[in-house]
Amino acid sequence: MAAGKGPGVDMRKVEVVAPNFKRRLSGVTSTIIQLVPLQAAEIGIATLGPGLPDGLPKMRWWQVPSLLRRPAGGRHRIWHARRNVEMLAGVVLRNVLRAPLKLVFTSASQRRHKRWTKFLIRRMDAVIATSRKTAAYLEVPNTVIMHGIDLDRFHPPADGAAAKADLGLDPAQTYVGCFGRVRHQKGTDLFVDAMISLLPSRPGWSAIVAGRATAEHKGFEAELKQRVEKARLADRILFVGEHKDIERWYRALSLFVAPQRWEGFGLTPLEAMASGVPVVATDVGAFSELIEDGATGTLIPRNDPGAMIDATGRWMDAEPERRQASADALTLVRETFPLKGEAGKLIDIYRQLNGG
Template identity: 25%
Template sequence: MKILHIEAGRNLYGGAKQVLYLLEGLQKEGFENILITPTGSAISKYATMYSKVYEIGFLGDMDITFPFRLNKIIKKEQPDLLHVHSRKGVDFWGGMVARLNDLPSICTRRVDNPEIKFLAKFKYHFYDYIVAISDGIKKVLSDVITDQSKLKTIRSVIDPSPFRNTESKEKFLAEFGLTHSDIVIGVIAQLIERKGHRYLINIMPEIIKEFPNVKVIFFGKGAMENKLRKMIKDLGLTMYFIFAGFREDIEKWIGLLDIVVHPADMEGLGISLIQASAAGVPIVASSVGGIPEIVKDGINGFLIEKGDEKGLYSKLLILLEDKSLREKFGKNGMKIVDKEFSVENMVKEYINLYCKLVK
């Protein structure tokens, strides 16, 4: 079976990483992959091992040239099925072009923000299946998709092995300018509004009163960086925060964090939380979107309400005070990932879906 995939992400994390896992797994099972991706995207150089790659420009929702370019590739490659993995306009046009070519199609939805209902109904009408990466996203989609039988949940996953092969403690301390006495909190997310970094910043003065040896590392980049730096400076907390940027070697460092915090306002699932659990790190996160599907309250971490700074403060204090609880939550998280978030399961579920559409 030949599958044509579209992934519009430029960086190799989140959704793009999921696509790479899927391409590799499909190739092992004898499938032929074709991938359409933005020019110069990070996924392109890795995907060539598992797929034929077309790098083209993406201009967003109103890119009226995209359907013509997609149609040209479909005519040339004659795939058996189209699988759209992204938004940025490709989900709007992909299903329509597939329908015009009498080609079965699937759209994977990775974010839980609401869409304009009439546009969403129109867009998803053309797809045979819409796959949500969490039950939280599925619930959002159920409001705009009339035929509920078209909705499926196939969770995002990771390969846990790299997250259990960390660098040495000494290298970690040297890399980020830390000391042996520091307790390290990590936030692994784009520096954008909806990820909620501000909530952690706001409670840090009180945290530091109790634990002056706490340090926070922000892994990620984004439009909010300057604003977050200013918030931290205005509170006189610059020495407690480290901006590490986007790290392609994140798997080497996560397991050396003491706690991962993710106070997001919305989140499809949270790949960084699966990574943290795989590495045996306890989590404090907002109970939004698909997060409760990976963070089990009181088992591998704590859940708080969206925007609840008091809750974030109290749960962080519990973990900061109790190293044995951090270790217990970490071990539980590793078990959850191994059982519920394996690459093999994700690939198998997609193959089952493909086989329903391609006889």
């Protein structure tokens, strides 16, 4: 069915609109996909835009004029933007077309905003920051609501050896992983170089790189594979590509490395810890607010190969400490970062704006 066509939702019942104006899968898109089903159980919410699964409640483009009318039993709808283009659309709908909307923006950026972004942010009715670091870059009042993790999807394996075997991996090997887009920004090269340094003296360990290299980064990926071939480690540093069932790959790991040079928030450490896997991570994004340094993993300076090799090697060589860190990581995530908690806090913001 073509985008924008189809029956759509009952707009009288829609209290919140979650626009997604980017077709390619991104962290923002993933957030919407995870949150909306939970929120839909408590509040009338619909998505708008391409690139989203059919199972989500969706407005169609032909239903946009319905936003000019109030929802049943309410004075306003909430328009929850997560990108500039979505903020702009909300401002046009409210300020130009006089739609009865309250505008919310979630920011994950950790840099000084450009003048145009500041202009849009100042026109929001509520602003949410995904971390304290992000909040420090905002020049308007905001509320920090950190991302949560789906604990039904990400959890430790019932049987670690079986989890590896199900993926075609060697159950006798211990695996360290690095998951995400394969590109310089994500530090995939730092991870590969660390593995080339560490694995020859640790025959019981192998490494997994999971993620997609887009067309512009295919050369980068090819160069990394050449380094691995030259080191004669192609059978132990595995490039497994992109997987929609990435949770299964986390359950095969005993250690995770998040080597990013830059990150907005970064969910991979939470996904790993929810799977019972300790994390070595660079101090970027929200990582310092997710990981308890020394307890659930180790924070290292960004773009520091020596620090990565040292920290990763220590965890690889310390099985009792890894087991304790696994238990500590599970406790931390389950108590502090459940996805249901994030969904509930957002609904509280929506209801406050509507006087509820």
